[in-house]
Amino acid sequence: MTISSKLPAIGSSIFSQMSELALQQQAINLSQGFPDFAASPLLIDALARFSRDGLNQYAPMPGILALRQQIADVVYSCYQRQLNPDTEITLTSGATAALFVAIQALVRPGDEVIVFDPAYDSYAPAVHLAGGRCVHLNLTAPDFNPDWQQVADSINARTRLIIVNSPHNPTATVFTANDWQQLSQLVCQHGLYCLSDEVYEHMVFDGAPQLSANKLPELAERTVVVSSFGKTFHVTGWKLGYAVAPAALMAEFRKIHQYVTFSCFTPAQHAIAEMLAQQRHQVSGLAAFYQQKRDGFVSLLASSRFGLLHSTGTYFQLADYSAISDEPDLAFCQRLAIEHKVAAIPLSVFYKQAPAQQRLIRFCFAKTPDTLQQAAQRLCQL
Incomplete structure (x- = not known):
């Protein structure tokens, strides 16, 4: 059977690829944008109660x-x-x-x-x-x-x-x-x-x-x-x-x-x-919660060779790695996961045509303090 694809140029998303690579390499996953900490116990209990x-x-x-x-x-x-x-x-x-x-x-x-x-x-x-x-x-x-x-x-x-x-x-x-x-x-x-x-x-x-x-x-x-x-x-x-x-x-x-x-x-x-x-305050307090994580992650990376762009929202942090390597960002992210056991996302995949000399990757800081501490220790060694 021959199938004429409606999306012939599309394969697995970069998020799936990097998360799979992180799992294979037992790397700290700062690539895909998901928290590694628990949701509110009140919310989990409510889910169980309504299901029961x-x-x-x-x-x-x-x-x-x-x-x-x-x-x-x-x-x-x-x-x-x-x-x-x-x-x-x-x-x-x-x-x-x-x-x-x-x-x-x-x-x-x-x-x-x-x-x-x-x-x-x-x-x-x-x-x-x-x-x-x-x-x-x-x-x-x-x-x-x-x-x-x-x-x-x-x-x-x-x-x-x-x-x-x-x-x-x-x-x-x-x-x-x-x-x-x-x-x-x-x-x-x-x-x-x-x-x-x-x-x-x-x-x-x-x-x-x-x-x-x-x-x-x-x-x-x-x-x-x-x-x-x-x-x-x-x-x-x-x-x-x-x-x-x-x-x-x-x-x-x-x-x-x-x-x-x-x-x-x-x-x-x-x-x-x-x-x-x-518990409406859990929504109104979200900015302060993640700003604290951002500030902590930035502080942990202060001695690294990454150039950190200012994060004004979301739970992501862009980092310029041009002082570390001149590799294309996808190759750098793959090596980062394999050799240094930290997974990140290359920025070029978000473009139809990325700037040729841009050397930026994305980290997710929606993680526990321990996860961010361990990741930063590895990143500061580059």
Whole structure:
């Protein structure tokens, strides 16, 4: 049998490759973005209790109402946006599923989609499967600020969607208020749509304001905002995310969502709804929690030969290794895992065409102090 692939250039993701290499080499895994510490015991106990109580069957397609109401409360508390839980919020099987469904709902054959590189690797395949074409605009190190004039110059009659991600994976940068205003102006002026990937929304450091497409009413009216409970509550394996959009967009989103997973992990929805109702401080305290981890990791690497870029959000840290090696970043990461037993992610895989002389890799610091201490000891020996 010969199969004509719809994604002929796509193999296993770099996250799978590096995590598998870390396992093979018994290396400390700072590559894939997941915590190695436990979630709140209250959340785990709630999951077990709701499961024992028999809440193990299909949830309603948009998600249980109690959780959608709590999401509406969080969005209002953080961004002062009033949402209708019945028509403007949908639970999804992780944020990646929400991104995929949103792209299928918005992108038509022949449409162009503006994507900022380095970009999360699920965007381009989803656009391709929808029949669209990505227009890749490179963000430049070390600040990775969007060039909004370049964005404006890239818009034409075929442009349909702009995908943004703030706080940004993998660069650990955050949109400013001006960035959001520039984005809003272009989207509204040209009648475009926006897909705003905000899975790290509660991890903004150094006292910077927590901003979002949700805060700008005109932009919000043309945007699907995607968030992640896996990131917020340290339970990435639960694969529970959600999308927020105005009712008309959400209606199109749900048409596709119902044929992708229909409904999501039922006892987890009840457990998280209870956590949000009773332990909201775990969300509001997330920035301080991860800023402490960032500062500790940076301090541990102070004597290393890595050049550390400033992390303003997410739980990632970029490091310039040009003082250590002139190898391409993928080869360097492979050698780092094999010879020094620390796994990282090469930045070039997030680009369609990465800058030739760039020597940057990404570490995840969502780890226990002991894990970070051991990793730093090895990294400081390079």
